[in-house]
Amino acid sequence: MNSPATLPESRLTLPAQAGAKHLPNSVLGMIIFIIAEIMFFAALMSAHTIARSSALGGLWPPPGQPRLPVERTAINTGVLLLSGVLLWLGNRYMSTTPKVGRRYVAGAIVSGITFVSMQGVEWVALLREGLTQTASTYGAFFYLIVGAHALHAVVAIVALTWVYVLMCLGRRLPAMFAATQIFWYFVVIVWPVIYLRVYL
Amino acid sequence: MSTQVPHAEQGIFQKYFWSTDHKIIAMQYLFTGMAMGLIGGYLAYVFRMQLAFPGHSVPGFGIVTPGEYNTVVTMHGSIMIFWVAMPVLIAAFGNFLIPLMIGCDDMAFPRINRLSYQIFLLSAVVLVASFLVKGGAFGGAWTSYPPLSASGAYNLTPLGASLWLVAVALEFVAFLLGGVNFIVTAMNSRAPGMTMYDIPMVVWMIVLASIMFMASVGPLIAGAVMLLFDQTLKTGFYDPARGGDPLLWQHLFWFFGHPEVYVVLLPAIGIVAELLTVFARKKLFGYKTILYTTWATVIISFLVWAHHQFVAGIDPRMANIFSVTTLLVSVPITEMVFLYIATLYGGSIRFHTPMLWAVAFVAEFMIGGVTGIFLGASGTDIYLHDTYFVIAHFHYTFVPIAIFSVFGGLTYWYPKMFGRMLNDTLGKVHFWGTAIPFNLIFIPLFITGAAGDQRRTYNYALFAEQSRPVLQHLRMFATFGLLVMLLFQLVFLFNFFWSLRHGRRAEANPWMANTLEWTVPSPPPHGNFAKLPTVYRGPYEYGVPGRIDDYWPQDVPN
Amino acid sequence: MRAMKFRNRLLVAAAVFPLIPGTAWACPACMVGDPKTAGIYLGSTLVMSALPLFLVGGLAYWLWRRHS
Ligand code: HEM
Ligand SMILES: [Cu+2]
Numbered sequence: 077m078n079s080p081a082t083l084p085e086s087r088l089t090l091p092a093q094a095g096a097k098h099l100p101n102s103v104l105g106m107i108i109f110i111i112a113e114i115m116f117f118a119a120l121m122s123a124h125t126i127a128r129s130s131a132l133g134g135l136w137p138p139p140g141q142p143r144l145p146v147e148r149t150a151i152n153t154g155v156l157l158l159s160g161v162l163l164w165l166g167n168r169y170m171s172t173t174p175k176v177g178r179r180y181v182a183g184a185i186v187s188g189i190t191f192v193s194m195q196g197v198e199w200v201a202l203l204r205e206g207l208t209q210t211a212s213t214y215g216a217f218f219y220l221i222v223g224a225h226a227l228h229a230v231v232a233i234v235a236l237t238w239v240y241v242l243m244c245l246g247r248r249l250p251a252m253f254a255a256t257q258i259f260w261y262f263v264v265i266v267w268p269v270i271y272l273r274v275y276l
Numbered sequence: 277m278s279t280q281v282p283h284a285e286q287g288i289f290q291k292y293f294w295s296t297d298h299k300i301i302a303m304q305y306l307f308t309g310m311a312m313g314l315i316g317g318y319l320a321y322v323f324r325m326q327l328a329f330p331g332h333s334v335p336g337f338g339i340v341t342p343g344e345y346n347t348v349v350t351m352h353g354s355i356m357i358f359w360v361a362m363p364v365l366i367a368a369f370g371n372f373l374i375p376l377m378i379g380c381d382d383m384a385f386p387r388i389n390r391l392s393y394q395i396f397l398l399s400a401v402v403l404v405a406s407f408l409v410k411g412g413a414f415g416g417a418w419t420s421y422p423p424l425s426a427s428g429a430y431n432l433t434p435l436g437a438s439l440w441l442v443a444v445a446l447e448f449v450a451f452l453l454g455g456v457n458f459i460v461t462a463m464n465s466r467a468p469g470m471t472m473y474d475i476p477m478v479v480w481m482i483v484l485a486s487i488m489f490m491a492s493v494g495p496l497i498a499g500a501v502m503l504l505f506d507q508t509l510k511t512g513f514y515d516p517a518r519g520g521d522p523l524l525w526q527h528l529f530w531f532f533g534h535p536e537v538y539v540v541l542l543p544a545i546g547i548v549a550e551l552l553t554v555f556a557r558k559k560l561f562g563y564k565t566i567l568y569t570t571w572a573t574v575i576i577s578f579l580v581w582a583h584h585q586f587v588a589g590i591d592p593r594m595a596n597i598f599s600v601t602t603l604l605v606s607v608p609i610t611e612m613v614f615l616y617i618a619t620l621y622g623g624s625i626r627f628h629t630p631m632l633w634a635v636a637f638v639a640e641f642m643i644g645g646v647t648g649i650f651l652g653a654s655g656t657d658i659y660l661h662d663t664y665f666v667i668a669h670f671h672y673t674f675v676p677i678a679i680f681s682v683f684g685g686l687t688y689w690y691p692k693m694f695g696r697m698l699n700d701t702l703g704k705v706h707f708w709g710t711a712i713p714f715n716l717i718f719i720p721l722f723i724t725g726a727a728g729d730q731r732r733t734y735n736y737a738l739f740a741e742q743s744r745p746v747l748q749h750l751r752m753f754a755t756f757g758l759l760v761m762l763l764f765q766l767v768f769l770f771n772f773f774w775s776l777r778h779g780r781r782a783e784a785n786p787w788m789a790n791t792l793e794w795t796v797p798s799p800p801p802h803g804n805f806a807k808l809p810t811v812y813r814g815p816y817e818y819g820v821p822g823r824i825d826d827y828w829p830q831d832v833p834n
Numbered sequence: 835m836r837a838m839k840f841r842n843r844l845l846v847a848a849a850v851f852p853l854i855p856g857t858a859w860a861c862p863a864c865m866v867g868d869p870k871t872a873g874i875y876l877g878s879t880l881v882m883s884a885l886p887l888f889l890v891g892g893l894a895y896w897l898w899r900r901h902s
Contacts, residue, residue: 099897101384101464105456108490111889112452115494118885121532122878123524199410200868209511213519216511220348222812230622299866491886527875578881594879609877799867 077187096110100251106258113228117266120224121273124217131213137213140203144275145198152194153271159187160264163236163257170253173245181240184260188233221274225267287353296386297802302372303693304393308400309364315404317762319352326754330735343432346415349409349732353418354363354440357540358401358447358637363680365543366451366489367396369580369685370458370482376793377476379467379809384460385711392453399446406439414440416734419529422514422522426506427767434507437490437696441504447495455486467831468791469811473563474830476815480567481546485539488574492535499528519602534581537673538573540595544681545612548634551684552616553816554789556623557826558805560771560816562615569608576605582715583652596653602652609645624819624826629703631821633684644672644780647722659748663731665725670717683710683768690772691786695799696779702771709764718759720750795831 082276114175126134137143139171199219242249292300301535318336326345333339340348373387375382383389414436416425428434462475462483502513503525512518514525521576553560560566571758582598627632639645647669651657683706690698721729724747729736736742736751785794792809793800809831816827 098464099900101460103462105460107893108456108459109452109888111893114489114496114889115491115886116498117494118882119495119498119528122882123502123528125878126521126524126871127513127519129874130521131517138519159349209505210892213512216505217514220505220513224501227817261412487890491890495882523875527882529881575887578886580877581883591876594876 088228100254101211102255103258106255110258110262113226113262114266117221117224117270120221124221124273125202127213127217137214141212141214142202142204142207146200146217146275148194149271149275152191153268155187155194156264156267158193159184159191160261163260164188167253167257178240178243181236181243185193185233185236185240187258188236192226192229195222205206218274221270225263225270229255229263232256232263236260283768285557294390296373296382296390297799298375298383298389299693300388301389302368302370305363305371307369308397309360310398312359313358316352316360317765319348320356320758321762323348323352324755324758326734327736328752330737332620333585333728343362343415344412344734345734346431347412347436348438349402350415350417350440351413354414354444355403355792356674356678357418357536358444359403359676361448361540362451363390363396365540365678366458366485366533367392367546369478369543369547369689370454370486372689372779373793374458374461374467374479376796377479377791377815378462378693379792379805379811380465380472380804381805381808383457384464385457388453392457394452395446395453396450399450399621400438402446403443406436407434409439412436419533420503420525421529422503422525422746424614425525426503426514426522428507435535438504439508441500441507444778445497445500445504448497450495452789455490458486459483459490462519467809467811472832473567474811474814476546477549477560477563477566479541479571481549481760484574485542487576488535488542488709489539489774492532492578495528496532499525502528517589518730523585523758527582528688530581530584533584536575538577539672540572541673542570544637544677545616547681547685547688548616548637549619550789550791550794551630551634551688552619554622554787555626555628555634556689557626557818558619559622559818559820560586560615561621563814565817566612566615569611573605573612574602574782575606576608578606580689582651583654586808599654603649604647606649606652611643612647620718628687629698629707630684631643632689632704632707632711633680633687636707637680637684640680640711640714641676644659644669644674644676647672659723662730663725663729664721664729667731668721668725671718671721673720679710679714683707686772688787688791690775692793692798693814694776694779695781695782695797696775696777697786698775699771702767706764706767706771710761713757713761713764717754717761720754720757724750737807738772785829790827791831792815795829806810 080178131138162180163184166177168177168185169180170177199222202218207218209219239249239253239256243253291306295301303386322334322337324336325332326340331339371383384548397830405415408499409430412421413433414425414431415433416431416437420440421436424430425437429438431437441651458633462479502511504514505511506513506520512520514520514522516522549560579601580598582594598715615728620635650664651669687698687703690696699707725731727742727747729742729751730749733739733742736747745769782798784797786798787794792811795809796804796806812833813828813830819826820828
């Protein structure tokens with residue numbers, strides 16, 4: 077390795093020598109990926125907004141279509157937000173008392189799984205009541221947006237569980253843990269937006 | 277474990293098909309893109325022959341039915357943009373150049389890089405396979421507007437339409453993975469001493485293009501999923517009868533589509549910047565200005581996309597805003613062209629083949645940009661929209677981008693890629709045999725477009741105003757131009773494959789260039805640099821007064 | 835003097851022109867449809883156009899602040 081000492085002062089403020097300030101590859105990569113994800117969800121939401129405003133006869137939800145479970149989903153939203161907070165706490169304790177930190181991470185995973193399962197139960201109920209993809213754009217957008225979010229949640233939970241198991245086996249994975257956290261926070265934070273726009 | 281196997285013992289499969297080496301992945305993208313380019317060229321041959329000699333059997337294809345005509349046109353456009361320009365300009369050059377030019381051994385995420393190519397290959401296979409399904413490949417135009425694309429009853433290619441969407445979506449996933457890789461690598465893996473302003477222009481451009489791609493591709497993927505659902509699950513996202521809105525697709529498509537044209541443009545002008553400086557032996561004029569201008573282009577190009585919908589019926593207030601931004605975006609591009617010309621001014625120019633391509637790029641691209649102005653003004657666009665004038669406009673931008681700059685880049689980096697020199701005389705024959713016929717194809721099409729030829733038309737003899745002999749002669753002329761251009765590509769293919777084995781051996785730095793890739797042997801070994809380089813200056817120190825050599829490599833202390 | 839005036843008048847006309855698109859633009863499609871939907875289209879267009887700029891700009895700014 078070249079010693080940076082041979083370089084003039086003006087060339088020393090570089091990632092390779094910046095040490096602590098330097099963002100790990102996986103964190104930077106995840107942030108960039110999240111930008112693409114935000115645009116994906118923004119497009120779905122704007123499409124939904126347009127469909128909603130141009131609904132036939134201005135009726136939304138369209139006549140004959142069931143109402144969405146606003147209250148139960150509000151509780152479920154709380155579960156998801158709780159999961160985000162637990163993960164944040166887990167991260168805080170991970171460096172000082174990893175044992176406590178891991179326990180919080182486990183809590184975050186469990187509440188994440190609870191959220192997804194409760195969503196699944198709601199879907200089954202809605203399908204029974206006749207809300208389908210083909211019945212109206214109302215149903216179509218509901219399953220599209222909520223389904224896309226659920227898919228992200230499942231992937232994030234799997235990733236988080238994987239990192240958790242590795243950490244329990246004694247591996248230290250600060251960068252990977254950070255990247256997974258970012259993904260989970262993203263899943264947590266877009267949900268309230270979806271809830272406000274799609275359910276209310 | 278595979279990491280413990282020494283390199284010498286890697287099998288052919290391990291080395292060429294399962295490698296995580298950025299140079300091998302670049303070659304995989306390059307050869308896949310070239311193969312797709314041959315298919316795209318063949319399709320252009322088929323539909324140009326139909327237009328010149330409607331109803332006659334096309335040699336090598338047969339009688340073209342109206343349905344087949346739609347398929348051929350659609351697949352030509354899709355292949356050339358998504359499976360030729362994107363993989364070659366961004367993925368092939370990006371993979372090959374970024375690690376070598378910033379002085380590191382490989383990409384930040386080598387295995388994600390390998391996955392990216394594999395998904396891309398899968399997308400190409402799906403697309404080519406869609407020619408074979410019942411009804412044939414998709415025939416609803418590369419922009420895939422619903423309701424035409426949403427219903428098999430309209431486009432007559434129900435299976436092809438869905439496969440097309442699947443292929444496009446897979447391709448975007450591949451480039452998403454590649455884009456993350458490029459951006460992170462360029463930000464985190466630069467050699468010690470390489471500041472922001474020492475990064476070669478082509479690396480900057482590929483990285484900026486990747487940023488644009490990442491920020492614009494999400495909406496298209498969202499729209500594609502909705503369209504796929506409309507096709508297969510019979511949802512009504514784009515069906516007005518069921519509360520949907522077909523205009524929605526145009527929004528989502530062009531939100532991506534317009535940045536996309538800059539996504540392919542930026543790497544091309546980056547390549548051209550490298551070629552111009554090396555062969556003019558002059559410092560790039562206004563490095564920082566070009567860089568800031570490019571940032572401005574990135575910003576404005578997110579604000580112009582609705583100009584593709586002037587005729588579709590958008591809010592007139594919106595049409596005005598987008599007219600203004602569209603005209604604005606030509607300002608930074610024009611400025612870049614001027615800076616390139618200023619780079620040439622007073623240089624000691626060497627007209628090797630790569631330089632011919634670079635100069636031709638600047639000249640031809642200007643024509644494309646100038647004609648874009650007519651389309652950007654919503655008033656004139658109402659007349660010119662969907663005519664051959666638009667076709668000629670974007671071919672005057674796209675052909676310089678996807679053909680001229682690619683050939684320029686290939687002929688320039690060929691020695692580094694394969695360790696042999698290309699034949700320069702054959703290269704020049706190929707250049708003139710491509711550049712002149714290119715103009716012969718598209719100048720007549722400007723005229724037929726202005727005379728009212730609508731694009732995506734199977735046979736103009738069916739329209740009284742368009743069946744005048746003078747217009748038909750222009751169409752035939754354009755087709756002859758294409759035949760000549762295609763024939764001259766054989767010269768290139770011969771040169772390329774012959775030189776792989778019989779070309780003169782290339783030394784490390786045959787062009788006497790400054791950037792880091794020329795400091796390593798040709799071709800570079802696995803891991804690129806025996807000793808990781810340190811950077812002491814910018815990439816364009818050519819003809820510096822007071823030095824004996826007229827170049828000054830970036831890694832030489834003084 | 836007269837030429838000046840004419841030029842000024844031209845400039846004013848050019849500036850005012852974009853504000854009266856409905857009557858100035860003989861487009862068959864653009865004035866039909868629901869004005870509320872048109873407004874929402876306009877709004878979501880603006881949001882969608884600005885969003886990537888804020889995201890990428892925000893990231894760039896944040897990295898730059900971290901660095902210096
Ligand atoms: C100076 C800048 C440019 C301006 C002002 C401009 C303007 C336009 C406009 C207004 C249209 C729509 C025409 C219509 O459909 O009626 C258009 C179409 C098109 N442009 Fe450009 N353009 C510019 C540069 C480029 C570049 C650099 C590329 C490619 C890399 C490009 C590729 C295209 C393509 C592919 C289409 C046709 C899309 C289709 O299939 O409908 N343009 N351009
Ligand atoms: Cu455009």
